[in-house]
Amino acid sequence: MNQDLRHHLRHRTQSDHENVDRVMSRFDLTTLKGFSGFLAIHHSSFRAIQYFATADSPTRLALDEMVQRLSADLATLGAAEADFVVPSAKNIDGLAIDYLIEGSRLGSQILKRRWMAAEDPRIRNATAYFSLPPDPQRWRAVCDQLSAVPAQSDRAEAIVEDTRFLFGLFYNTARTQLGQTIRLLEPAV
Numbered sequence: 001m002n003q004d005l006r007h008h009l010r011h012r013t014q015s016d017h018e019n020v021d022r023v024m025s026r027f028d029l030t031t032l033k034g035f036s037g038f039l040a041i042h043h044s045s046f047r048a049i050q051y052f053a054t055a056d057s058p059t060r061l062a063l064d065e066m067v068q069r070l071s072a073d074l075a076t077l078g079a080a081e082a083d084f085v086v087p088s089a090k091n092i093d094g095l096a097i098d099y100l101i102e103g104s105r106l107g108s109q110i111l112k113r114r115w116m117a118a119e120d121p122r123i124r125n126a127t128a129y130f131s132l133p134p135d136p137q138r139w140r141a142v143c144d145q146l147s148a149v150p151a152q153s154d155r156a157e158a159i160v161e162d163t164r165f166l167f168g169l170f171y172n173t174a175r176t177q178l179g180q181t182i183r184l185l186e187p188a189v
């Protein structure tokens with residue numbers, strides 16, 4: 001096993017990230033339906049993850065802000081918020097949540113460039129989520145905290161499993177939303 005949990009975690013969750021990346025890339029961020037679906041996935045996934053974050057922690061505050069911004073963008077687009085299932089009680093290591101949300105902000109810079117190609121002014125007016133930049137200090141702090149966890153410990157294994165669980169939550173939400181968006185795009189028969 002790689003001795004550094006920060007790199008080990010990336011390696012162990014690479015296929016989970018790729019699965020999420022693949023399904024999310026089906027949403028065309030330059031169309032109203034595609035961008036609404038993309039926002040709805042993030043909104044309902046982060047709302048579910050809020051239940052796992054300790055009240056008043058920096059993680060919870062970061063999630064609250066992301067959820068508010070996603071809500072604002074959905075309202076700007078006149079799009080519905082997706083249903084979400086309140087997750088059953090489960091302990092998720094806070095470091096797994098931090099890794100997922102700060103990492104998703106890194107990746108969001110690529111997605112922002114896709115969104116910026118939109119010509120529809122309604123889409124370009126929904127700026128709240130993508131105007132939240134990645135926070136390099138927080139990302140560095142998360143990486144440092146991961147590196148400080150002994151890689152061959154029970155906690156390290158729990159962090160890997162919890163991160164995979166959170167990616168799975170995103171993936172399942174995205175698959176459900178993709179089905180709904182495709183139905184919306186297809187003419188009624």
Ligand code: HEM
Binds near residue numbers: 017106166
């Ligand atoms: C189409 C969708 C996505 C694309 C194209 C994408 C792309 C990327 C890219 C290019 C990076 C590396 C950024 C860098 O090192 O500067 C990254 C990192 C990351 N992304 Fe994504 N991402 C997507 C969706 C997501 C989602 C929805 C999540 C979370 C639920 C996520 C979680 C992460 C994590 C945790 C990292 C850090 C990986 C590491 O260095 O250990 N990504 N992503």
